[in-house]
Amino acid sequence: MHKATKKKVTIKDVARATDVHVSTVSRALSPNGRASLSAEVVTKIRAAADEMGYRPNRVAAGLRTSRTMSVGIVIPDITNTLFPPIVRGVESVLEGAGYASILVNTDNDAEREARLFDVLMERGVDGIIDAAVTNSDDKIVNMAASVPIVTANRLVEGSGIPAVINDDANGVRMMVQRLYDAGHRNIGLLAGPALLSTSIARRQAFEAAMHPLGLPANADVVAVSDNYTEDEGSRCAEYLLDKQPEVTALLCSNDRLAIGAIDALQGRGLSCPADVSITGFNDIPFLDLIPPGLTTVQILQFDLGRIAAEILLKRMTEPDARVPETTIMPVSIIERGSIAPPRNGRASTQS
């Protein structure tokens, strides 16, 4: 029975009440049961602690043990619906293991990110899940020397930092095939920001998938966005549609670009998929409700976070354990209504 206690009761109070030394209380309350305490004194202490409403002070414990039982979760922006499920996945593992999460948003600002790392380090987090890294990120590589880090959804190339990412290559390949099968021969790519690993991987995958089909995938059919936003999707779609009017399909590096592209289409009186087919990546929440229903590559957001957290947990609890450097999560195609045969009924050929 916890009494509603206003003033904090410490281990010392419990010791006094049970007439033992504080160290005995500490051991009695410690989960890793110290063998050398008699069962009766343990139960007596536990009962008293409970009765008195004792709550351990993890700040003090953290100072002594330098383990705060907290982790940092670094994401670009919590309002981007891609990330909350990942965060929940992370927490599903870490919360059960007793960790609390400090969540920070970088807004894709490197300077901000660096500052936030300091914030996390000053708080002595035991580990970090980072879903906001850029493809080459000095700061995080430095940090990785002093605290376990796992990146989620993105990776830092050649850093050796464990990463859990998606099978971008396969997702893009399958999607290109879908478009090809529908008859498209002029496919454009709305690529993501140049410095993100997802953008890079998907662009490479695009080229790798187009080539065997004898389709061009050079810079002419690619528009590189500055940001994974709807606005950038619109801008890039406009750009590409102007530059390459014969394009009949746009493969977008993520859903938000795709949404923006659809909007741009409508802006010039065209429609998706009648005039231009458009595909996305991620299958973010609510996407199914937005017309015309984007055909997209579904990633396992929650599981991605979950597995990243499992790896981090392993690194935190067994520092010497070997963990996979890169874990690739499977993806699948979700067919909705944004792919149709090319306009004017024929599969146009390029050049």
Next chain:
Amino acid sequence: MHKATKKKVTIKDVARATDVHVSTVSRALSPNGRASLSAEVVTKIRAAADEMGYRPNRVAAGLRTSRTMSVGIVIPDITNTLFPPIVRGVESVLEGAGYASILVNTDNDAEREARLFDVLMERGVDGIIDAAVTNSDDKIVNMAASVPIVTANRLVEGSGIPAVINDDANGVRMMVQRLYDAGHRNIGLLAGPALLSTSIARRQAFEAAMHPLGLPANADVVAVSDNYTEDEGSRCAEYLLDKQPEVTALLCSNDRLAIGAIDALQGRGLSCPADVSITGFNDIPFLDLIPPGLTTVQILQFDLGRIAAEILLKRMTEPDARVPETTIMPVSIIERGSIAPPRNGRASTQS
């Protein structure tokens, strides 16, 4: 210039390097400039600390001062798009003031919520923003005695806990008027879960708005959901449509219920707004993209969080300062396409 340091450098190291006492270092580095230090020693120490890559250990400081410079943010579910903007609003204030945020999801589970409160207290948070409270919540009232709390979006009735909420009454009133003006005389309410303050306020507002118009607002035209989810919206819409076939409009207690209601409509071959007008509440992100475009009550999510944080900050820094017990944020109607005149062209009269 921060050297890339692997091992933690403490105040003691800086003291040794600069040949002063640790207390002097502490004072030199403290932001509230201790007047009684000579400018030169301060700069010397600051320079050395910088050079050595000193990072304060907030865990240790927290133990000493019992101020951890961290706050808890309690929400039902981060994947519910209502909450991320609120969280960003909170952080926009707190981050600037040096606070880090521990974010927890209650999943609307009271037991879970209680456990998470303990998690936060054990970590010694300096304050809590709670957007997940139920209308009567013993636990939080207890907690409020030992740590500053501000509730956001919801309130705990009669608790005296400062709350920042929306002008539910006005939002519902305006919306009822819109429906009335469109010709609706049989308006149903999809109410939110009974134990949430928002549900209660909106239901009361519904009754208060309907009465002067001479329209019925009793239990017959109300369906109470168990949860603010799309599924519950569907279920309640089905229920109400069966029970009150003459209903031509459904005012929903939030957007998610409304989305579910629209889905239910389509399930039975009806459409919104042609057959039934539907309205929402909150104007959550992406709502504008979902057909037919829900006419809804827009709340200021970000500002709600921002102001809640400002109040919390005040309570944390000046414990005796008086803060407003209830702050009501203005709302506005966003007109989209989900209201039309009642079906069959006439404004049907009830009973």
Next chain:
DNA sequence: AGTTTTTATGCAAACGTTTGCCTTAAACCT
């Protein structure tokens, strides 16, 4: 010049734990 005030810094305790080591007493030997 002697006294008082001010300025600049050092001293040491305290915050609440955890944990390696030590002590006591009981239990076990032969």
Next chain:
DNA sequence: AGGTTTAAGGCAAACGTTTGCATAAAAACT
């Protein structure tokens, strides 16, 4: 019965800060 092991729990230091108080030196009085 004397010696040795084992069990149970106490002791005290340590984690890295902050801060009230003390002190020494310098500055300002009269």
